Amino acid sequence: MELIVNNHLQKNIVDENEVVTTSNRSFIEANTKDVTLEHLRKDCIIPVFAKDNESTISHYQFVQKTREIAQDLFPEFDIAEPNIRTSHLIKGRIPSAIGKPAKELKEHEKTLYYERCAFVMEIPAVVENINGNNLALTIGGVRAYNQENLFSKKSPEKFKVFIGFKNMVCTNLCISTDGLADQIKVTNTDQLSYAVEGLLQQYDREHHLGLMERMSRHYLTEKQFAHFIGKLRMFQFMDKSEQKKLFPVALNDGQINNVVKNYYTCPNFKRSDDGSINLWRLYNLFTEANKSSYIDNNFERSVNAYELTNNLANSLQNKSENWFIHN
Known part of the structure; x- marks a missing residue:
């Protein structure tokens, strides 16, 4: 897929000494839990499709693959650590712990994964000032296992990805119509990469900024x-x-x-x-x-x-x- 060159990006780069730091406020304040990418990789099991035992694409793979694509498309900038929020914890246990009271379970006997996961990651060096507010270019996504039929055979899995801006004053997300792909359906990470890359390339950043400035x-x-x-x-x-x-x-x-x-x-x-x-x-x-x-x-x-x-x-x-x- 041909990469689109942004000839105006340089003028929007913030001086290294003036890079806006990531706000401590969350981009979502519903009943969610803040987790790390390493936690998703090391501590969470991966759900499967029950009828053929085929693996789903894990939350970790989704976040990491999106981050890799973003870094490839913006090689001159550092991508911030992802801010990950999860909800609807699904608990389990290993077979040897069957019958044990929950209070007696040891950590290695417990399993867990999160039904729903959302993340954002900023490109802190690319900041626009719109109407007196600094907005950082931001990429993110959502995955919700409750939208999959895990009791069937392996089928296309659903993902949502966006590129837009985060208002650094309040961490509000500014997402345009062409900056969101909410109907991504894929069966493997290669297809997911292709879909994410397509969204990031077709997003019209200048048009988005212009309409926000008009407001x-x-x-x-x-x-x-x-x-x-x-x-x-x-x-x-x-x-x-x-x-x-x-x-x-x-x-x-x-x-x-x-x-x-x-x-x-x-x-x-x-x-x-x-x-x-x-x-x-x-x-x-x-x-x-x-x-x-x-x-x-x-x-x-x-x-x-x-x-x-x-x-x-x-x-x-x-x-x-x-x-x-x-x-």
């Missing part, structure tokens, strides 16, 4: 924001046939509550003194609220927040009708 130029008044929030709440309870006629909304009611709360209280993205809020701040209120999403749908909701914000920006820019706001 700061459009505002909702306090009245428009209140109307918008009311419409979001109405959308949740509309008939499915009515929803299909409107722009989709992926955030749930609790997350919309967080958007309203942070409209007043967020130190980085709250409203202006007159109650207005620009769309860049609103977008970050969306992505902040999305941190409570589970691993399964976190990236899709992030993309939906990006698309919804751009839908509002298009309407404000073109003065066109939009069900969610009054122009």
Whole structure:
């Protein structure tokens, strides 16, 4: 596959002495556990397809293979250690420990793996400043065994991969539509590598940055924001046939509550003194609220927040009708 040369990358390289360090805050705050790549490699068993005992692609292989592809495509930069979050621990034990009370199990008698795994890894030397915030180029992925039929014979396995940016102010992920591949289905790591490489190459970074920069130029008044929030709440309870006629909304009611709360209280993205809020701040209120999403749908909701914000920006820019706001 031919590599695409980015002729503008050099201007975005941060001086070695000014590289932004990785934030200690997590990119996801749902009920997840922080683990290391070495833990996935050494301590976790690998589930198999029950009917033919064929191995699945492990979480470790997924993360490591993505990291290798990223390093190959960005050879002049260091790829940061992956930030890995897992959930839904599946416990087991070795055959010799059958019948033992759980409290008497020794460490070597226990087995474990995680049903769901998400990770991100930054390229800390490639940083863009958008609307006063530093954004680090970031690559990541999701794997969820609950989406596989492990009781059957080996079949294509599902993965999600993204390339986008992480806002260093708040660790919010900024993922565009063309920066997410949420329907990767492969049977081996070679196919997985090919799919990851294809996504990283086709991603239009300049277009993504341009649309995020545009967000700061459009505002909702306090009245428009209140109307918008009311419409979001109405959308949740509309008939499915009515929803299909409107722009989709992926955030749930609790997350919309967080958007309203942070409209007043967020130190980085709250409203202006007159109650207005620009769309860049609103977008970050969306992505902040999305941190409570589970691993399964976190990236899709992030993309939906990006698309919804751009839908509002298009309407404000073109003065066109939009069900969610009054122009």
